[in-house]
Amino acid sequence: MLILGCDVGAIATKTVIFGDTGIVAYDITVNNGNLKKVVEKSVDTAISKAGMLLECIEVKAGTGMGEQYIPFEHTTEGIIKCLAVAVHRIHPHARTIVDMGGLITTVISISEKGKVLEYRTSDKCASGSGFFLKLAAQALELNVEDLGDIIIPCGERAHMGTQCAVFGESEIVSHMNDGEAPEKIVAGINYSLGSSVATMINRLGGIQDIVATGGVAKNKSVLRAIEEILGMEVITLSSIDEQLVGALGAALCAQQRMQQ
Amino acid sequence: MAEYSDRKDRTITTRWQTTGDLAKFILSHDLNHLDDWGGKEAVREILPEHFQKNFDMIQTDLINCLLEEKNKQTAMAFADNISSWGEWLHAQLDEGKKVVYHYFIHTIEPLLALDFAPICFEILSGLTSALYTDGCEEGIDAIEAEGYPDHLCSSNKGAAGYLLKGYIPQPSCFLKGSAPCDTSNRIYEWAAHKYKVPLIVIEAPYYMNERAHKFLTEEMKRMIVKLEKIAGKKLEQDKLRYYIQLSNEAVDYVAKIQELRKIVPCPDTGWHRPADTIFTAQLGTPFARDYFKALYENVKERVDKGQGVIPEGKKEKRLAWGYTWEAFDLPFFNWLENKHGAIYTEDTLTYFPMDTEMIDTTNMETMLAGLGRRMMQMPMARQVMSFSDVWIKDFVDISRAYKVDALAIGGHMACKHFWALNKLLSDKVKEKTGVPTLRFEMDMMDKRFTSPAELRRIMDDFFATF
Numbered sequence: 001m002l003i004l005g006c007d008v009g010a011i012a013t014k015t016v017i018f019g020d021t022g023i024v025a026y027d028i029t030v031n032n033g034n035l036k037k038v039v040e041k042s043v044d045t046a047i048s049k050a051g052m053l054l055e056c057i058e059v060k061a062g063t064g065m066g067e068q069y070i071p072f073e074h075t076t077e078g079i080i081k082c083l084a085v086a087v088h089r090i091h092p093h094a095r096t097i098v099d100m101g102g103l104i105t106t107v108i109s110i111s112e113k114g115k116v117l118e119y120r121t122s123d124k125c126a127s128g129s130g131f132f133l134k135l136a137a138q139a140l141e142l143n144v145e146d147l148g149d150i151i152i153p154c155g156e157r158a159h160m161g162t163q164c165a166v167f168g169e170s171e172i173v174s175h176m177n178d179g180e181a182p183e184k185i186v187a188g189i190n191y192s193l194g195s196s197v198a199t200m201i202n203r204l205g206g207i208q209d210i211v212a213t214g215g216v217a218k219n220k221s222v223l224r225a226i227e228e229i230l231g232m233e234v235i236t237l238s239s240i241d242e243q244l245v246g247a248l249g250a251a252l253c254a255q256q257r258m259q260q
Numbered sequence: 261m262a263e264y265s266d267r268k269d270r271t272i273t274t275r276w277q278t279t280g281d282l283a284k285f286i287l288s289h290d291l292n293h294l295d296d297w298g299g300k301e302a303v304r305e306i307l308p309e310h311f312q313k314n315f316d317m318i319q320t321d322l323i324n325c326l327l328e329e330k331n332k333q334t335a336m337a338f339a340d341n342i343s344s345w346g347e348w349l350h351a352q353l354d355e356g357k358k359v360v361y362h363y364f365i366h367t368i369e370p371l372l373a374l375d376f377a378p379i380c381f382e383i384l385s386g387l388t389s390a391l392y393t394d395g396c397e398e399g400i401d402a403i404e405a406e407g408y409p410d411h412l413c414s415s416n417k418g419a420a421g422y423l424l425k426g427y428i429p430q431p432s433c434f435l436k437g438s439a440p441c442d443t444s445n446r447i448y449e450w451a452a453h454k455y456k457v458p459l460i461v462i463e464a465p466y467y468m469n470e471r472a473h474k475f476l477t478e479e480m481k482r483m484i485v486k487l488e489k490i491a492g493k494k495l496e497q498d499k500l501r502y503y504i505q506l507s508n509e510a511v512d513y514v515a516k517i518q519e520l521r522k523i524v525p526c527p528d529t530g531w532h533r534p535a536d537t538i539f540t541a542q543l544g545t546p547f548a549r550d551y552f553k554a555l556y557e558n559v560k561e562r563v564d565k566g567q568g569v570i571p572e573g574k575k576e577k578r579l580a581w582g583y584t585w586e587a588f589d590l591p592f593f594n595w596l597e598n599k600h601g602a603i604y605t606e607d608t609l610t611y612f613p614m615d616t617e618m619i620d621t622t623n624m625e626t627m628l629a630g631l632g633r634r635m636m637q638m639p640m641a642r643q644v645m646s647f648s649d650v651w652i653k654d655f656v657d658i659s660r661a662y663k664v665d666a667l668a669i670g671g672h673m674a675c676k677h678f679w680a681l682n683k684l685l686s687d688k689v690k691e692k693t694g695v696p697t698l699r700f701e702m703d704m705m706d707k708r709f710t711s712p713a714e715l716r717r718i719m720d721d722f723f724a725t726f
Contacts, residue, residue: 253724
């Protein structure tokens with residue numbers, strides 16, 4: 001049986017086609033002004049990569065902030081549960097999930113059986129999110145994807161006094177005006193972001209294994225900062241792109257629903 | 261047809277009165293959804309002309325929520341209340357009675373007995389926010405344009421903005437209990453200064469005990485001396501007794517409803533619960549008594565029939581609201597029932613403690629002592645005239661007594677005292693009862709902060725983890 005899972009996030013739309021052998025095909029499309037069209041494009045791309053038609057997919061599930069833009073009939077799954085189900089399936093030893101998305105960072109504590117025990121989101125604050133990194137990259141005229149490659153000794157990174165995305169941007173400009181090297185500023189940004197996420201993890205007890213998901217989990221420098229602050233390893237899932245975990249979770253939740 | 265004032269300084273209260281009459285008109289027809297009559301536009305066409313403008317302003321989802329069969333009786337009580345209260349208030353103003361704007365933790369029996377026209381300041385924002393598409397945002401924007409900080413409480417901001425715009429009557433006095441927050445203290449100071457009228461402050465004691473009760477009783481006496489001076493008359497014992505008896509009757513109904521809500525399945529609907537705060541601020545009037553009596557009869561009828569309020573086949577999830585909720589979206593609670601089977605047990609802003617006493621009306625001394633005690637027990641005053649222990653104990657008790665499955669806390673962004681306490685509260689409730697908490701940021705009366713759609717998404721995510 002084939003299941004389509006679509007996660008319409010704040011910055012990107014992710015679609016997976018999940019079958020008996022695992023993920024058959026997937027797509028990640030960056031959102032632009034017309035979310036409905038982005039969702040359609042992401043779904044079309046994924047199903048065409050799988051070499052089939054939408055009508056051939058028996059179960060369709062959606063999650064994420066823009067889930068209502070999915071243009072066909074589907075089940076709606078909560079993103080927290082999606083993340084818990086997907087991470088538990090791939091890495092059963094996970095007890096803490098850190099999902100660093102485009103706009104919101106979520107830390108979830110799960111049981112041995114993958115049940116959500118507690119969760120915390122960054123809610124109104126964009127610190128610790130991909131949006132923060134995007135703003136920083138724009139200010140530094142760099143590609144956001146390149147920010148994670150900059151890892152320098154802690155004594156050399158620029159100090160970021162704020163974790164607020166808005167004030168952070170003006171602080172970056174101040175560092176640039178002071179002639180600070182861009183890599184040191186980037187290292188400071190990554191550390192600042194990692195620090196706010198580490199605080200959230202600590203508030204939920206910081207129980208290992210800690211698994212990172214979401215687009216920001218691709219930033220190795222942020223993960224390193226979290227590990228440095230917590231003194232614990234933060235794992236990424238090698239078998240799946242970090243951004244696809246929510247979409248996979250939607251598919252798995254729909255599967256569970258059918259089995260019930 | 262009722263007379264509707266076209267005076268600018270009655271803009272808000274006339275709007276409510278009209279909405280009350282309009283709601284009664286619609287509810288008197290055999291209608292369960294606006295679509296039954298062809299949608300909002302079609303319904304507008306058949307309304308009497310004097311209702312049409314008001315109808316355009318009301319939230320469509322709210323009308324449809326009130327028309328649901330399970331909500332109709334309480335909707336009628338709600339409509340009756342705001343219509344009668346508006347008519348009564350305007351009659352008081354026509355008689356030349358002086359307006360006292362008071363904070364929502366006060367009971368108003370002494371004001372009524374001294375022939376004032378009392379208006380709860382925060383309810384001006386709250387009810388307007390609850391009823392209309394544009395909420396109380398015009399008031400909020402007006403006071404912020406005056407320089408009042410945007411991160412402070414919208415419950416004060418909306419009303420203060422209306423005062424600035426001349427949409428509500430000029431005050432003769434402001435009455436303010438100093439608890440719970442500095443935000444509200446400052447805006448009352450500003451308003452009294454701006455309109456050059458007295459501000460009477462009832463100092464809050466530091467804790468909930470007998471010493472605090474004695475202190476508050478003395479504060480009541482001090483308040484009455486000041487009010488008598490403004491009113492130009494002495495407080496009469498019999499008159500005060502009359503209003504306190506009305507207040508006692510209302511509180512008795514509240515206590516009975518609270519008791520019935522402990523039953524599984526919960527027999528009370530959620531949509532009206534934020535609105536109940538409004539009627540708590542009316543204690544001492546026949547309108548509050550009649551409203552809570554109607555609620556009680558509605559709830560009791562369901563209990564007698566063994567009925568709940570969630571759709572058949574859904575498993576009931578019992579929520580308690582550990583602090584606030586959004587006032588701007590009453591249908592949200594109906595949506596919670598219908599979509600998630602989540603019912604509303606208690607909250608901080610309408611909850612009377614389980615040991616609430618009736619006021620002894622024997623003589624002036626017993627009545628003032630009773631008013632002091634009641635003020636100490638009024639929702640929100642109770643929780644903040646103390647350290648965090650009272651608030652925490654209340655919700656540990658509520659979680660147990662009402663068999664609560666989850667605590668939901670809408671963290672009103674302006675409430676510094678709540679943000680200082682929120683984790684202590686949720687940790688202790690979890691530790692003592694095992695009940696989890698959902699905490700989220702919002703503004704009670706300004707939907708531009710966290711929108712209705714966002715709130716629903718937060719809830720969907722939360723219930724998916726159950």
